[in-house]
Structure formats: structure tokens, C-alpha cells
Amino acid sequence: MPETVIERAAAATPARIARPLRSLSDRALAWIFIAPTIFLLLAVNIFPLIWTIRLSFTNFRANRPNAEVAFVGLENYRRILTDPDVWATMQVTAHFLLWTLFLQVVIGFALAWLINQKFRGNDLWTTIIVLPMMLSPAVVGNFWTFLYQPQIGLFNSAVSFFTGGDPAGFSMIGEVALAPWAIVIVDTWMWTPFVMLICLAGLRSIPQSIYEAAECDRASKWRQFRTITLPMVLPFLMLAVLFRGIENFKMFDLVVQLTGGGPGSTTEPTSITLKREAFEKWRTGYASAYAIILFVAVFGISSIYVKALNAVKAR
């Protein structure tokens, strides 16, 4: 094997360090390898989670650290679960989740299937399609407010070019009916490549031999698609949906820049409400309870989903 950087680094490790390392038992080595990770995860993920749980039972306010802090039990939870505004934001999040997932899966899979036909130049097109994924969602959201401006923006001009209407006739961000779609469009633009890549990998993992066998059996293309392609890509699709779902549930950067939750609260997902409660109103206890509720919801749904995913994988 040619000398790699790692090998050279290993060779260059001074004997004083290298010898004790080499003579470590397996067990010790395993623990040394895992320890920093576990420690960091405990410190930055678990400990804060426990702290949040504890905070959620109090009326602590981070902007008044010296004020009296009282235990309020389940009061925060009760207020959240009985607040109609909270359910409205959950609805906004759900609507957003559903539509973005649906569109990204359909378009992503279609693109992957087309790319898999291995036409010339698909490498170039793939690289281009993947670019939007590389951008920062906050910068993207900010920029799309520019693109969505009725008078000076590209989007309205383009639409009116194709439909012949007046570009200033509609406002993606300003109208209650269109604002949610404004976000869905941008998110789909950004993340369809992600789903596409996963599906593509899935498609490429299907051995050609299966298709050849099906051809020999004179199965129609549609039948092949239904019985070979779809089932074998399904685990990959589900994985994509899982990751996009978790990410979009947490969606914050894009929406905060694009609409700020407006008009009114039409596009205010749960993460923006959470931010307002925690970092603008400084109702830390209340916001912590909200965070716990969201976490439990996502955790619960993903647990079920992952079990289903594993079942599909095992098939």
C-alpha cells in the first residue's frame, strides 16, 4: 500500500508516546476512543437536556438571574398544552413538514431515476443541482426575500413572464395564502438534491443482475419498477425522509429570515415561537417546557419511524 499521510504520521509518532499506546489492551483502547465523544455529548447534549427539564418546572427568567425562582410544577406544561396559539404553530410546522417532504421525495426520486439513466454529462448536471444544498439557510432565506419582492424580484418577473400576468399582482411573502408556499418552495429548492443523492445511491446499489434476470423473465419495465426498484430504494427513501423530517421540524434559520413568521403568525413554526419565548421575552422556564414537549414529540415519532425503517431494511 502506498504511504498515506496517516501512516507517515503514525511512523512519526515519537516512541515515548507510541509505545505505551501500542501496548494498551483492547479494552482500554476502546474506552479511550469512546471517552471523549461520550464526555462531549454528555456535557453538551445530555446535561443541558436535564437542566432544561429542571428549568421547565420553574418560572426562571434568564434576564433576571437574581430574582426569586419558584417551582411551579406542571404549570408551564399546562399553559402550553391549553394554549390555542401553540396548536396553531404546531399546525404550521406540520403543514410545512408534510408538503416539503412530499415534494422533495417526489422530485428527488424522479431526478435520481432520470440521472440513473446515465446520459452524457450527468456528472455536471448533478454537481449543479447539488449546489443549493451548500448554502447557509439563513443567507438563503434572506436572499429569497429579495427574489420574492413583487417589483424588483426575479421570481415574480419570471412567473409573470410565463403566465402573462402582472408581476406586482401577487406577493409571495405578503399574502396569507401564499406565504407558506413561499417557504415550501425555497426549502424544496435547497434540499431536493439531498433526497436525490440518497435515492441515487440507493438506485445504484441495486445489482444489475436482478434486472437482467427480470428481463429474461420478460417482465415489463413498469413491473420491474414496481417489484424491484421501489422496494429496494424504499429504505433509502425512508432514511431521507427521516433526516429531512427531523431537520425541517427544527426549521428556524430559513423561516426567520424569509418571513419572520409573518404575515401575522401564519408562517410561525414552533422553533420561532420558542426563540421568542426564550430569548426575547426571556420566559426561560416556560420556553424550557415547550422545548421538552417538542423533543418528546420528535423523539417519539422518530423511534417509531426508525423501528419501521429497520423492519423495511431487514426485508
Added chain:
Amino acid sequence: MKSRTRNYLAASAATAATVLAASAAQSANLTLCWAAWDPANALVELSKDFEAQSGHKMSFEFVPWPNFADRMLNELNSAGQLCDLMIGDSQWIGGAAESGHYVKLNDFFAAQGIDMADFIPATVTGYAEWPKGTPNYWALPAFGDVVGWTYRKDWFSRPELQAEFQAKHGRPLDAPKTLEELKQVAEFFQGREIDGKTVYGASIYTERGSEGITMGVTNALYNYGFQYGNPANPYELEGFVNSADAVAGLEFYKSLYDCCTPPGSSDWYMSENIDAYKSGQVAMQMNFAFIWPGVHADPNVGGDRSGYFPNPAGPNGHFAQLGGQGISVVSYSDNQDAALEYIKWFAQPAVQQRWWEMGGYSALRAVVEDPSFATSQPYAQTFLDSMAIVKDFWAEPAYASLLLAMQDRVHNYVVAGNGTAKEALDGLVQDWIEVFKDEGKL
């Protein structure tokens, strides 16, 4: 400038210079935090004077308005040491005073002979006092600001438009004096073709994220009779916040938004209004006075092409929303002495006069009450007239919650068109009562 004033100014400058020179011990590195806007750039220039006199080095942290409150309040609440001097928004005074973010300045003012009576009373109450109406000072009034209006004087003076307007409304096309007149003028321009482009009536504040639409709607609400609470008992809201008059005011603002604003202006605040005005989209813009120097100097709309008028009166009042900030010393700073030196320098009449000349709205009475002030700039008189009618939002420690509630309710009604004005204000009362209950004020 009258020689008497000039002598007064020269004398104070000389005294101050000697005092400052004597007290400049070691040079410190001071950071001043403010919003990123034109006045801030002017302050950078002005502060070079301080650097020369005191030997301290100034650096600046400027954040644009939509993010200013978030970022700076975060900083204060984390006991951050980024800022030694903070030119914080007037609404932060309550929270900053009660949470100990700002240094109380009474003793300093007394020792240095800085008298609050020398400043415009509205600015003292608005930017420096907490609790309001008591002589407890947490800031020096630094920048006077108020919501006013800018209009395209060149369009208004076109003969054909003059004739048409006169025929339609029986009065000349001029800067409106009442809100009703404002709406008529805006309707007149809405959708009109001027120089080959479609223009619109007015750009107003509709921003959802920080404080935009609240800063806009209050200009209508105040003048229709909205009050924050019973004057005798400030936390009694019912019947004052949602009185029939207040409802009428809110409905007016929505009708103005619906009839006479450019398309896509559902989330506009200071920058967007300026953009729309400068690019020739609107005949009038609602904006804080700080933009006026920039408008006056603009190649497209500046000079004689633009005029200024204070917020028009309504059926039940004549007010304008107060803006502006005071400069405070952050209590977490390690350079408090040097910071206080800066405040002392800034309070000098000579410096305040230069501040005005460079585009900063001084709050010092010696500057604004000087006879030459009103004619020094085309917008100076409008500034004076506007500062005389100011009214401010809550400055309670919980002001952020009160503000967010109002942003939500008002934007929901005005821009999203949900519910009625009565429902919006009734809901607002409920929200505010809840906040005050949380605070223990009710």
C-alpha cells in the same frame, strides 16, 4: 450663532478641555455599541475629537436595527463585556435599570454639573428616567428621534397634479395636516403614472420581526384617542387600549395599508421605506427623522425635491411616536471611568452643536432652541415640531413581551387581515394583562 451663545459655548469648551486634559490618566480602549445607521457613522467622526482630547481609543460595534435589540439585550443579559458605552433604545431603560445593566448617573451628573433641565424634557423622560417621572437617570439623552413623514415636493408641485387635486378635493396639494388628508393624498398618488413608472401613495411601517409595525401603528392610534392605560392607574387597560377610538385608529391604519401602499410591502421597516422612497416608488414615506440628512443629500430625491412634515393630527390628538436613544455606561464594563469621561465630553454644548451639524439630532436645548437652528436645515423645523408632540411605548422591564404581543396582534389584523380591529385590541388587552400579572403589577 448669537455671540452670547458663542461665548457660552467657547467658555464651556475651554473649561471642559482643561478638565478632561487634567483627568486623562491612562488611555483606555472603549467600545461603544449602537445601531448601524447613518448617525452612527457621524458619531464615529465626532468621536475622533474625544480620542484626541482624552487619549482613549474608541472602537465601535454597530448592529442594524432589526437585530439590534436581540443582539444587545442578549449581550446585556449575558453580562457581556463587549460594550463599555451603550446607546440603547429608549424602551430598554426599565429593564436595564432594574436588572442593573446600566450605571446610575445621578451622582455623576451632579458632580460634573450636567443638568437634565438643559435637555429637551421629552428626551429626559423618554431616554433617561426610570421610573418615569422620577429624577433617576440611567442615560444621557444622546439622539433625539421621532417618526415623521417625507414627501416628494417635486411631484406635489407639478401644475397638472395641483390642478387635479384642487379640483377633486377643493384644497391645494400640499403636506397633509390631518390623517384623513394624508390618506386622500396617498390615494391620489396610488397607481399613478409618473415619468413612465407606476408609483404608489405611501410606504409605512409593517415589519413583523422586531418592532416595525408597532412603531408605525401608534402614530395613528395616538391621534385617534388610544391610551396605554388609565392615566390615574397605568395598569388599568380595559377601555383605554381597546376603546372605540382606538379601534377606529387601528382601522384607519389598515385602510391606509390596504389602499395606498406598494405591493409586497408587508414586512417593511426603516430600510425598506427608504429604498422605496429613493427609488421613486412612493410619494410619501413614514420614517424616523434620522433619515432626513440622507434624503436631503440623495442625488435622486434630495435637495428641493423632498419636503418633510410632522405626523399629521387625528380626530382626538396630535402625537408622534418617539424614537431616539440615550447613552449609558454598562455596569459590566471594566472601563467605567473612561466611559464616564466620554459622556461628560459628549454633554458639552460645543460637542452637541457639532453633533447636530454632522447629522446627529442633539437633544440639548441650547442647540435646538437656538434661533438659527430652525433654519439650519430644511428638516430642522419639522424636527422641532415633531419633538414637541412625542409619545412613547411602554418602557417597563417587560416591554419586550408587551411589544411582541402588539406586533403579533396588529400584524395579524393589518397585514394578514384576520379578525376585526376590535378583536385585535381586545386580544391585546388580554395579552398585556397576562404580562402584567406575570410581573406582579396586577
Added chain:
Amino acid sequence: MSATSPTEPSARLKLVSGLLVGLYAIITILPLLWIIATGFKSSADAIAYPPKLVFEPTLEGYVNLFTTQTRQTPEMLAANPPTTWYERIVSEKGMVIAGPSRFGERFLNSVIIGFGSTFLSVFLGTLAAYAFSRYRVPLKDDLLFFILSTRMMPPIAVAIPIFLMFRTLGLSDTHAGMILLYTAVNLSLAVWLLKGFIDEIPREYEEAALIDGYSRFQAFVKVVLPQAATGIASTAIFCLIFAWNEYAFAVLLTSGTAQTAPPFIPTIIGVGGRDWPAVAAGATLFLVPVMVFTILLRKHLLRGITFGAVRK
């Protein structure tokens, strides 16, 4: 028109696919091209209506991005004539350059924090993934799911206690604090990805090395790492993309010292209004490193994205 093999797509199908994908690619790249183009427009052109497709390019946006400017009186301008090309651009607007803007700092912070945390998470992640892959760790599957679940909380939710923690520990607005935070967040992804890759490497190689007298650690370094190199590369891409583009934590936990570019770019204000050419310029420059990194390593992207589920 017979294909070379019965499963090879027909020429016509290839053509249609190519056209459709090409069309999608063009539509999808248009907004990005528009952003890049806006970076080269003058302020007036950027907010012209209807939008201008043809315009005279200028570097005004980039100059505005990198400098702070103040308005000066005409006398002052006449007294100090511009000497360089960028000063000329600024003086045409009646302004003078007052100093560098914060963008350079913020960009550098992004580089430090982005690459720093990527390196750390890949390093620690490789070690942990190896251990998970090769050793029988109790409750392995549950532990792995738990690690994944740490990514499920909205960043805002995690930010509340982290904000308090940083405040107590004095880590607010520090590079170290942000690097630690991003590393921790990326670790879950890194461990998951790398475990998948390391699982693929047959144990026989290490066992052969062990028999040859190498210790476990040497076997890890000499045998496993080189084979996992592509997996490590693709993990690095994902970690970098996250840390580079992250906004929520940056906006809440950083201020003057350690603020990265994403919270900064949307706030670039020009003379009074939003400076779209400067924002566009900032967005373009910010995109470049990630784009370059990705294009160079694009072959590994495909493998990485399926968490090693695809055989090489």
C-alpha cells in the same frame, strides 16, 4: 436501436432524461446565478424595477462589503481626492472610506470555527466509530440511537441551557465555546456515518495485522484509517457544511468576538437601506469555500450520504 445490454436504457430515454435533468438544473441554478450577478450590480441597478437582466458590472458591492464608509461634505471630498480604484467608487457616492468592515473578521471566524470543529468532530468521531464498530459495547444500538436523538432537539431549545452554561463558564462569545458546541452537535452525525464506513472494512485485514505482531492501535492506524479515508472525507464534508452554515447558535451565543458570517450577512446595511449588492457579494464569497471543498470531494459525497450503506 438495440441497446448493448437488455438493461441499458435506450438512447431515446437517455436523451429525454438528459433534457429533463438539464432543465431542472438550469431552473435550480438561476436563483444562485442571480445572487452572484447582483453582487456585481450597482445599488440602483439591484433595486431597479422591473429587474435588470443586462447591467453594467461594478465592484461597488464588494467594496461596500469590506469597508465602512461615512458621508462627507463636498468640501471635504474635494480636499481629499481618491487615489485607488475603490476609493473612487466610494467617493462617487459622496462618501469616504472610514475603515474596514467586520466582514473580514466574521469570515475568518467562520473559517476558524468551521474547520476547527470539523477537524475535531471527524477526529473524535473516527475513534468512537471504530470502537463501536469493532468492540462489543453494551446496548450498542440503543446508544447509537441515543446519539442520533441528540440531533432532534431544535437548536433554540438546546441553546437555552447552553446559553446559561456558557455564561457561567465564561465561554460566551468565544471561539473555543463555539468549536466545542459545533463539535458536539456534529459528533452524532460523524459517529453514525463513520461507523457505517468502518463496518465495511473487513476485519480480516486487522486480524492479519494483529497476527503479524502489530498492536491494536497500530492496526487501527496502519490498516483501518487508509481504507476509511473516503468515508472520512465525506463525513468531513457534511460536518463542514453544517458548521459553516449554522445560524441559530451563532446568532444567540456569539457577539463581537466570535460571530461568524451567517448571522452577519443578512444584516449588511448600506446608506440607509439594505445593501443588496453587498449582501449578495457576501453570500457569494461565503459560498466559495464550501463549494470548492465539495466539488473536489464530490465523488465521496455519494458514499457519505447513505451513511455507508452503499458498498464501494
